[in-house]
Amino acid sequence: MLSYQNLVKSLVDEAIYKRGLKIYLEGFVSTPRNMILDNWRLYSVRDVHDVYFVKTPVLHLALASDKFDLAGSSVEESVSCSCSYFLEYGICKHIVAVFADLDNEFSKSYSQNEASTENLMEAIFASDTVKKHRKWLETIDQLLSRDTTNYYYLDEISRTLKNQEDIHQPFFKELAKIIEGVIGDYSREKRLVRIISESILVNRDSWLDFWREYFTAIDVDNQIRLYISLWKIYWVTSKNKEEFLEVFISPDQCIKENVFNELHGEFIEDKMVWIEYAFASRYYDWLIDNMDRLDPKLLIRIAEIFPEKREEIEIKIMNQIKQWSDFLPSGDYEMVVDVFKTWSQKLGKSDYYMDSINYFRANHRLKKKLLSQLD
Numbered sequence: 001m002l003s004y005q006n007l008v009k010s011l012v013d014e015a016i017y018k019r020g021l022k023i024y025l026e027g028f029v030s031t032p033r034n035m036i037l038d039n040w041r042l043y044s045v046r047d048v049h050d051v052y053f054v055k056t057p058v059l060h061l062a063l064a065s066d067k068f069d070l071a072g073s074s075v076e077e078s079v080s081c082s083c084s085y086f087l088e089y090g091i092c093k094h095i096v097a098v099f100a101d102l103d104n105e106f107s108k109s110y111s112q113n114e115a116s117t118e119n120l121m122e123a124i125f126a127s128d129t130v131k132k133h134r135k136w137l138e139t140i141d142q143l144l145s146r147d148t149t150n151y152y153y154l155d156e157i158s159r160t161l162k163n164q165e166d167i168h169q170p171f172f173k174e175l176a177k178i179i180e181g182v183i184g185d186y187s188r189e190k191r192l193v194r195i196i197s198e199s200i201l202v203n204r205d206s207w208l209d210f211w212r213e214y215f216t217a218i219d220v221d222n223q224i225r226l227y228i229s230l231w232k233i234y235w236v237t238s239k240n241k242e243e244f245l246e247v248f249i250s251p252d253q254c255i256k257e258n259v260f261n262e263l264h265g266e267f268i269e270d271k272m273v274w275i276e277y278a279f280a281s282r283y284y285d286w287l288i289d290n291m292d293r294l295d296p297k298l299l300i301r302i303a304e305i306f307p308e309k310r311e312e313i314e315i316k317i318m319n320q321i322k323q324w325s326d327f328l329p330s331g332d333y334e335m336v337v338d339v340f341k342t343w344s345q346k347l348g349k350s351d352y353y354m355d356s357i358n359y360f361r362a363n364h365r366l367k368k369k370l371l372s373q374l375d
């Protein structure tokens with residue numbers, strides 16, 4: 001807000017300023033007359049013997065707000081008084097008096113204006129948000145109604161959500177109503193799976209909690225699709241894994257089995273993709289049935305989960321290490337050392353562990369560096 005008094009105070013010496021205020025306080029500034037030019041006014045100011053005329057623009061209306069810092073120069077350029085002091089020296093006490101009057105006139109309406117402007121902005125903003133939410137809901141409704149591969153608008157929604165989550169709670173509330181109508185409709189659920197995946201891919205933090213409660217409500221086939229897709233997202237986006245991992249525990253065993261088999265088939269060469277899924281989802285059937293195909297470190301993880309199978313598993317590890325030891329390429333020690341370390345850390349130094357270490361020592365007497373690391 002522009003303060004006329006502060007403005008004029010910076011342009012005159014103190015004596016002039018005080019005299020001007022005194023004139024104003026004594027009530028010698030007339031009611032202004034509007035001039036022909038917009039936002040220009042003519043004041044008459046009574047001084048001891050005479051009346052002087054001050055012409056001034058109403059600066060806060062005549063001056064664009066981005067030029068307020070030039071207000072001082074604009075006063076010197078435009079304001080005038082009919083007194084002789086003004087002709088000789090410029091800004092006079094009459095102008096100071098007029099500016100004090102201007103402040104008095106506008107300061108109250110200023111604050112009123114400011115308040116109402118603020119409310120207005122708030123109202124505009126709120127209705128903008130409502131409009132935006134309506135558009136978002138329409139977008140998602142469209143994505144649910146017909147097959148598409150274009151998720152551009154959904155991505156945009158996901159990105160916007162990232163920045164200002166709290167103001168979008170009404171959107172989620174409305175969306176929940178739409179989604180409840182989708183549950184049980186197989187083909188719409190199928191599209192919902194795509195929407196869930198695409199949105200979580202772009203902005204997991206905002207979407208995951210909202211979608212989660214629908215995961216187990218949808219049809220089994222669609223759940224399988226969903227979890228396969230989510231696992232791939234999990235696999236490529238590695239941040240904050242823990243929270244995301246919980247999602248894979250909840251579905252039924254038969255769904256996990258299907259997801260596992262699908263991943264197994266699709267990523268046959270990329271073994272860790274589906275093995276890690278088995279651990280994450282706690283679907284262990286395949287792992288237990290195929291322990292002979294697993295390397296010692298995976299076996300150690302399984303032994304941790306199933307203490308009752310520990311002995312059986314340690315024997316397997318021991319046999320693998322003996323075999324491994326017989327064919328160890330020279331220099332390839334890191335993995336052996338790593339397995340022994342993990343083994344003793346996770347399962348302790350059992351008889352099978354000691355037996356394996358001793359077998360190793362006997363077999364590789366000359367590999368002093370390796371043997372020293374095993375102590």
Ligand SMILES: [Zn+2]
Pocket residue numbers: 052081082083084085086092093094095
């Ligand atoms: Zn004057």
